[in-house]
Amino acid sequence: MTADKSLSSVLSKVSHTVAEIAGVETGQIDGRTELIMDLNLDSLALFEIVIDLEEYYDLQISDEDVDRIKTVDDIVDFIVHKRPANRPGKQE
Numbered sequence: 001m002t003a004d005k006s007l008s009s010v011l012s013k014v015s016h017t018v019a020e021i022a023g024v025e026t027g028q029i030d031g032r033t034e035l036i037m038d039l040n041l042d043s044l045a046l047f048e049i050v051i052d053l054e055e056y057y058d059l060q061i062s063d064e065d066v067d068r069i070k071t072v073d074d075i076v077d078f079i080v081h082k083r084p085a086n087r088p089g090k091q092e
Contacts, residue, residue, distance in 0.1 A: 031073035
């Protein structure tokens with residue numbers, strides 16, 4: 001499966017994933033939503049989000065990258081700009 005990495009598509013997927021794990025409506029999530037401050041997500045919830053998005057987008061998110069992610073926009077920016085290192089020529 002080739003996941004669409006356009007900005008609007010990624011924002012939609014990330015918002016849906018975060019909302020589902022946080023137990024809130026997708027409409028309550030926007031790019032500025034802070035995962036810990038606004039949604040009170042703990043490390044297990046953040047891990048669930050990371051695993052889901054890694055599988056969906058076929059990429060790896062390092063612990064260092066996770067530590068830098070504070071908002072939904074941070075996740076979106078990471079996904080949009082990250083390309084799997086083992087597939088430099090992959091067409092999206």
